[in-house]
Amino acid sequence: MATQAAQDVKGFVAIKKPFSLAGFFLRWEWMLVALIIIIGAINASISEYFLNVVNLFDMTFNFIEKGLMALPMTMIIITAGIDLxxxxxxxxxxxxxxxxxxxxAPIWVGAIAAIGVGVLGGWFNGKCITxxxxxxxxxxxxxxxxYRGLAFAMLGDIPVKGYPAWFTTIGQNYIPGTPVPxxxxxxxxxxxxFGLLLxxxxxGRSVFAIGNNEHACRFAGIDVDRIKVRIYMFSGFMAALSALIMAARFGSTRTDVATGYELYVITAVVLGGADTGGGKGTMIGTILSTFLLGIIEWGMSLKMVPGQVQQIxxxxxxxxAILVPNLLGKFIKR
Structure with a gap:
């Protein structure tokens, strides 16, 4: 049985599934595209400022850091893991x-150290798990x-400001001559x-195989532990990169930054079609759901909806995102 499972996993990793036109247009991602259009139309109807091109690009400032962290989170959830x-x-x-x-210290030294700390944090998570x-x-x-406690221990409640202009440009400015941040x-x-990697x-095929049957992957010779540690390190790296962009965007650093962002990141991945049980998910789905959530929040902000309501x-x-796919799956089986 173990040998057969191992052969199945090797086939899964080595063979690419054939393209199906019907299957392509029935993908969950098209539902996300439809939702983006619907929510966009609703936002445009309630605010005349929504469809302004500059405003649409400026909207992305609010969720880019979350989107960056959602990319490796997709891989983690596909392997039936989680990173809170x-x-x-x-x-x-x-x-x-x-x-x-x-x-x-020069800001670039601090930036390198921040990346190193983020990767180390992801490595620690991965090692504890594997x-x-x-x-x-x-x-x-x-x-x-x-990690949040260590941040408070380093800085306390006093924010750090005064970053050089070239650094804040990364988080605040645009590509010259365009409205693109x-x-x-x-x-x-x-x-x-990350899309190409997955x-x-x-x-990437090994990531999917692990999520489908980790036990069989070990029999097939896939280094499951190493792959898991790497994707948690990816998560730490992207969290650190997000930290740099956020510090550049605000021009300061506080220890309470990004509070609650883990909810947004996990929501984006699950709404994008990833299965919390593992083995299923796409990077394009995560990207689309990130923009969908961003459009929803932006629309609520234009109407001055309180932050507590936005969290609800x-x-x-x-x-x-969790309930509907499960109900649809049960309905189709019946």
Missing amino acids: SVASTLAMSSATMALLFKHG KIKLPPLAVTLGTYAL ISLVIFAVFALG HRTAF VSGGVLIF
């Missing part, structure tokens, strides 16, 4: 950079508190990179 510590990793990385800058065999939920719930271009580059490489809406969207 992404926002805390962002805070810890940002605090590391701010602390070094506060004590006279070597100590702790559940991802338990590990990242613990580091959710640990520099941070949006950064997101597009990484979205393309859907066009053996590494985000929680409702997460429940919708």
